[in-house]
Structures are given as C-alpha cells and as structure tokens.
Amino acid sequence: MTGSRRSRLELVFDILLAIQNKGGRIKPTHLMYKSNLSHKLLNQYMEELLEKEMVQIEKIEHRKRKTPSKMVLITDKGLGFLAEFRRMREFTDAFGL
C-alpha cells in the first residue's frame, strides 16, 4: 500500500484482494484489518459490493451462540473485477496515467 490516498477503485480492489488472499472467504473483522479500513467505511463499501454481487455473506450457525457468525465470500464477478482491475492498472502504469 502506498502512502498516498487510495482511490475508490483501489479501495474496492484492496477489499476483494484481501478476501481472495484468504482463499475466497474471510471474517469481517479480519477483512477490516487486512484492507486497512475503518468499520464505518468497510460497511459502506460492503453494501456497494453486495449490491453489485461481487461478494456475498454466509451466515454460520453455532450451537453455543445465539447469533450466527458471518463470513464474507468473493463471487465470480468479484474475481472478474480483480482480473480486470489488474489489466487496467497495467495499462495506466504503462502509459503513465
């Protein structure tokens, strides 16, 4: 991660990359740390990603807990975005954009 401010697209990329690096599924708390975002900001982006079907939420029931725990999963569309973003970044780097 660079010292400069990340763009909206770079933030989305970092979130999806964090999920991919964890084998396609990650706990929300881990995602917050891995993508280096605040709870509020992560929730905002998660809403957008869920709406665009790039991620999905899996609820896991536990016998000892009343509330189920959540796991964030990356979808095929999310993986497609990661690949496309890498290509676009390669293009912008090559042309110095």
Add this chain to the structure above:
Amino acid sequence: MYRLFFTPEWFNGFDLVFETIGLIIALMIAFYSYKIFRFSKENKFVYFSLAFVLVALGLGFKMFTSSVLYFFPLRESVAIVLKPVMGGGLTLADLFYRAAFFMQMSVMLSAWLLIFFISQKSRERLKKYHEISQIALFIYLILLISIVANFRYFIFYLTSAVILGMTVLNYYKNYLNSKRNKNSFRVMLSFLFILFSNIIFIFVSFYDKLYIVGEVIMLIGFLLLLSTYRRITKK
C-alpha cells in the same frame, strides 16, 4: 496539381494501408481508455481516449489527402458533387488537398499535445478552470502552425517532432519511476519510433524515398503500441 511534397509513385497506396493499421490501433487504445473512464470516472482517461481518437482522425485526414492525390476518380467525383456550390472553374483538388492537410495537421498536433499534457505528472492538470485559458492558447497556436504549414509543410512535422520529443522524455521518466516496467519501456519505444518518423518527414522534400522510411518507422511505432496493448489486455 499543387502538392506540398512529392512521394515515390510505386509506394502510393501502401501508405494508405499503413495508416489504416495505425488508425485501428489508435481507436483500440481510445476505446480501452474510455472503458477505464467508465469504470473509474477519472477525467484523465477520457482525455487520453480523446487524444487517441484525434490521432485516428488525423490519420483519417492524411488518408484523404493521399487519396485525393493518388486516385483521379475520387478527385473527380468530389469535384462533380461540389460543382453546383463551388462553380466549375475552381481547382477543387487543390482545395481539398489543402483543406484536408490543414485538418490533418490541426487534429494531429492537438492529439500529440494532449498526450504530452497527460504524460506530465501534474496532479491538478486539466482539472482547474483556469487551465481552459491555456488550452485555448494552445489551440490558437496549433491552428496558426497548421495555417503556416500549409505553405511550408515541414513546420508541421517539426512541431510534431518537438512535442513528441518532450512526450518521449516524459515516458522515459515514467519508465524509470515504474521500476523499469517492460510495458512502460515499450510505450516509450513506440513514441520514440513515431518521433523518428516525424523527424524523417521533415526532410522528405530533399529526398522523396525518405517518405517510405518515415511511413515504415511510424508503422513500427503503432505496431509496438498494439503489441503492448495486447500484452496488457490478454493477461
């Protein structure tokens, strides 16, 4: 018929093929840049896309000027179509040639200048309204150069070479800053070839065969751009 410079006759037509290839490559890059703009909503991508559309347009106008020279039927049919408006006595071929050459020059110079601006690493470039005045000044200079170059064609290629030279320098800096990324190197090399072709075109009036060398070098430049584009989008 009036001509700004002469080219070897046997090469007539080959240059049209070369320019068609360059035009298609420029449009492909413009389209991809516009796709990134739709994705990111960052203005620099739409400007970059516009620059390559202008390159394609410039090549299109060059093809038109060459066609007016090479193909008598085209010249004649255009003359017949415009005869009721322009009158019969006017040497229409000259008019078309000069008009299309003017369009080619103004569009191509705008394209190179826009690419140069974008290759500058200024954070605020093309964002603030006060830059509109600078852009207006540059458009005025481009039009002025295009008019003057209609009588001294080498001014156009000289101006192009100067702008492209500065752009190549920017791409060299980008190559160094991008940890010697191979694609950055290829982009720099493509613009270097396009720069060499423009330098060669300056001297076409001294030795007409230089036109062939210039056209071939420009084609290599565009093909290098295509190979870079393919390497990126095929990943």
